[in-house]
Amino acid sequence: MAAMRRVLVAAVALATASLLVPAAVAQLSPSFYGASCTSLESIVRSGMVSAVQSEPRMGASILRLFFHDCFVNGCDASVLLDDSSTLTGEKNAGPNANSLRGYEVIDAIKSRVEAACPGTVSCADILAVAARDGVNLLGGPTWAVPLGRRDARTTTQQAANANLPSPSSAIGTLISSFASKGLDSQDLVALSGGHTIGAARCASFRSRVYNDSNILAGFAQRRRQVCPAQGPNGDGNLAPLDAFSSVKFDNGYFRNLQGRFGLLHSDQELFNGGPVDSIVQRYARDGGAFAGDFVNAMIKMGNISPLTGANGEIRANCRKPN
Ligand code: HEM
């Protein structure tokens, strides 16, 4: 009887532990480097200040880099690995090639962090803090970033192609893509508010401005002028994701959606008579609600399967495994 009860207790403990592991994951904490690298936050901040001073868009580019890191094998700096003879990584995957940018900014910050605290801070954590600073320097909120991630030793191009949502996605696909990462519809809408800053290439919005019907006619007309109908002509031509304030982190993106000014097909899917219209309306009305939900969703996204403890490594150079 006692033996059976012990077995039962063990089974319950095991079941409880396995339930807790995915949710409570990572033991990330804002004070992780509190003793081991006191200058981390100020080094990242000053690196981002100079990057954003020389090009405001860089705040947006680093935010996107963080999103693309977290959605592919978790927030493990896998996106920063260069292709090599032994590794075909994420940088040349469809959603990233000729598009993702800001690697040099992370390199510059990493070398200053290494000089101050050698072998201590992961590239994944540097990217998480830099993304927060990019948002804040463009006028968005700030928050304490949970830290303690370690860096992946490898990755694949295929993982990036499989995990990053396409701008031609319909709302149901966007919702399930985010759900597969533990992010709900509110997180999807709040995080899509990241498109209040930065730019997209014609290749990403061509079919939207030529073929979609839920787009303001005059706006589509203007965007066609920078985006020739036949690719690859003009594929790299840029337009702001937020037509009115692309270097200001505000809630204008949501008002654009209400006016059918979404630049990407996937943007306008969030306000097209579907299940998340009411969330768009709330954020369009209430910038504070957007900022608060964005912060919560960034922390949630930053918790996607990090490597911790003895897993992974602290890379010396963000571009290659040690
Ligand atoms: C909901 C699904 C999403 C899709 C389909 C999507 C798609 C895209 C595409 C196609 C671009 C333009 C890339 C180019 O043409 O070079 C872009 C840019 C951008 N995305 Fe997203 N995105 C999504 C979610 C997010 C999230 C969650 C964030 C961050 C929280 C984010 C932040 C950005 C930023 C800041 C840019 C501009 C980058 C720059 O100017 O360098 N996106 N996105």
Ligand SMILES: *[C@@H]1O[C@H](CO)[C@@H](O)[C@H](O)[C@H]1NC(C)=O
């Ligand atoms: C628009 O749709 C038509 C018909 O499906 C297609 O042939 C054409 O390539 C599309 N144009 C763009 C720019 O996507």
